Amino acid sequence: MKQDPILERAEKLMKPGEISSSGFLGNDNRKLVDILLDDGQTVASLNLSHEILADRMEELTEKAREYLGSPVLVDGYLEVTIQDSRGNIACPFQHMGMYPKENVHVLNVKTGESIQWTSLNIHMIREHGFYEGKGSPFRVDPLDLVRVLGIMA
Amino acid sequence: MLSEVLRTVSIVSGISVFLAGLLTLAEKFLLNYGTCRININNARQIEVKGGNSLLRSLMQSDIFIPSACGGRGSCGLCKVKVLEGGGMVLPTEIPYLTEEELKGNIRLSCQVKVREDIAIEIPEELFNIREYTATVEKIIDLTHDIKTLYLKFNDGDELSFKAGQYVQIKVPRYGKVRDEVYRAYSIASSPRNRKEIQLIIRRVPQGICTTYIFDYLKEGDKIVLNGAYGEFYLRDTDREIVCIAGGSGLAPIKSILHQMHEEGINRKATFFFGCVSKRDLYYVDEMKVFESLIPNFRFIPALSGPKEEDNWTGETGLITEVVDRYITDGSNMEAYLCGSPGMIDACIRVLRSKGMPEDRIYYDKF
The missing domain is CATH 3.40.50.80 (Nucleotide-binding domain of ferredoxin-NADP reductase (FNR) module)
Known part of the structure; x- marks a missing residue:
């Protein structure tokens, strides 16, 4: 599908070395618009929305922030840890504001599976439906996210 | 019907991209703003080639405004007061400026283009900030994700700083990183030793600067930095x-x-x-x-x-x-x-x- 100039500009900023060293697209060769459409369809097929997923991620992130880098067990099965780094990062969609460089790691202690995200991931999922390209170090695959966090429709 | 709409959207989008590209090229190759004057604090005047950002123009005249993102408009640190010239406040600046700052003519110097004579106000102490070249004397692992760098200034240069202040490291183009960026790090060493400084740096996963420091920088390499900046220093009290x-x-x-x-x-x-x-x-x-x-x-x-x-x-x-x-x-x-x-x-x-x-x-x- 043809993508508009805004997405074209965002895709350019997602290349390695523009905003982060490895970029946001990994080895995904699809156009940004197609990545957005595919992940959007995946989320819709689960009867979920980007907002529901972002809300849950935000809730766990908030909990982890209270523990200043120490692991915290949430709902009896999710061990959540936050790691802060110096600085902030901008949104490649050129959305206003900056996002702290925080890595949130979630381990499902029942299954042993884990997933990680950043504050910017939460924003990009909520506002843009963007989970990053396949192979990107910070891709939050919606299927993995739903499975590890145990999110139900 | 849908294909008609999509075709129209594509045509309009295509024309927009073409026109935007044309404007960028025209600005780059056709517009010549000549020499512009920057009046600083009503006390000194510098002449610069018009067309660059205020941040870059000042930097080329050895006046360093704190900026962690290298002028991309993403850190919001490079604020200066613009008294005359500089054009309208851009939408890219607004998120970083408070109501009060907007009223007080504070602007992000990386977003202000010098296309005419301009008058600004900056803190006097910024005139003391310089760019330095240093050699990486030692890199030591302190933990699994923290390193310390020992930097010795070249040509007998010395950096005067207060304990608690920070410097900005210039990260050169490397790997897929196409633009130079700056990142701020606090000085860990004694302010009495002005010939060398020590920095303590924690790896940021996929961070442009720390990836360079952790994976590319070696002992003996040269590094460019500027400073010292910051208001975090020990107050002279008895408390x-x-x-x-x-x-x-x-x-x-x-x-x-x-x-x-x-x-x-x-x-x-x-x-x-x-x-x-x-x-x-x-x-x-x-x-x-x-x-x-x-x-x-x-x-x-x-x-x-x-x-x-x-x-x-x-x-x-x-x-x-x-x-x-x-x-x-x-x-x-x-x-x-x-x-x-x-x-x-x-x-x-x-x-x-x-x-x-x-x-x-x-x-x-x-």
């Missing part, structure tokens, strides 16, 4: 001092401790250093040395999640809990905090609850 840090936030506190030792400042001081487990802890021996050198200084490391194999017998719990246990009355103390925004905000709440006035809590938020 008891509380320092709190986490991770690489130890850096400016260590510099302050060097200052206290060298200047014979014997005020009662306690440094609370918070880590998760023993593998995150570093410079414990150095802090013990400071305890022996500074008569009233005490170092209290605390682990929030010690592992069994750590055999940790020291303080445990979140750093806020430890501070809460140790301080009963903070009303006559002052505090110096360095770490993540979450940690600093939580510590400020604890210190305030102990009666410490907010204007005596100084911090350097990551």
Whole structure:
């Protein structure tokens, strides 16, 4: 599908070395618009929305922030840890504001599976439906996210 | 019907991209703004080639405005007061400016284009900031994700700084990084040693600067930096001092401790250093040395999640809990905090609850 100039500009900023060293697209060769459409369809097929997923991620992130880098067990099965780094990062969609460089790691202690995200991931999922390209170090695959966090429709 | 709409959207989008490209090319190759004058603080005037950003134009004249993102408009640090010229405030600046700043003609210098004569106001101390070239003398691993760099200034150059201040490292183009970027790091060494400085740097996963430092930079390499910046330094009072840090936030506190030792400042001081487990802890021996050198200084490391194999017998719990246990009355103390925004905000709440006035809590938020 043809993508508009805004997405074209965002895709350019997602290349390695523009905003982060490895970029946001990994080895995904699809156009940004197609990545957005595919992940959007995946989320819709689960009867979920980007907002529901972002809300849950935000809730766990908030909990982890209270523990200043120490692991915290949430709902009896999710061990959540936050790691802060110096600085902030901008949104490649050129959305206003900056996002702290925080890595949130979630381990499902029942299954042993884990997933990680950043504050910017939460924003990009909520506002843009963007989970990053396949192979990107910070891709939050919606299927993995739903499975590890145990999110139900 | 749908294909008709899509085709129209594609045509309009295509025309927009073409026109935007044309405008960019026209600006680059056809427009010549000639020489523009920048009047600074009504005291000095510099002449620059028109068309560049104010930040870059000043930098080319050896006037360095703090900027962590290298002029991409993403850090919001490079604020200056523009008295004349500079055009309208751009939408890219607005998120970083408060109502008051907008009313006071504060602008992001990386977004202001010098296309005409312009008058600005900047703090006088910025005239003392210079660019330096240094050689990486040593790189030492302090923990699994923290390194320390020892930098020696070239050609006998010296950097004058206050303990607690920071410098900005220029990261050159490397790998797939196409633009130079700047990142700020606190100086960890003694302000008396002006020929060399020490920085403590924690790896940011996929971070442009720390990837360069951790994976590309080698001992013997040259590095460009500018500084020193910042208002985080020891105040000249007689009050008891509380320092709190986490991770690489130890850096400016260590510099302050060097200052206290060298200047014979014997005020009662306690440094609370918070880590998760023993593998995150570093410079414990150095802090013990400071305890022996500074008569009233005490170092209290605390682990929030010690592992069994750590055999940790020291303080445990979140750093806020430890501070809460140790301080009963903070009303006559002052505090110096360095770490993540979450940690600093939580510590400020604890210190305030102990009666410490907010204007005596100084911090350097990551």
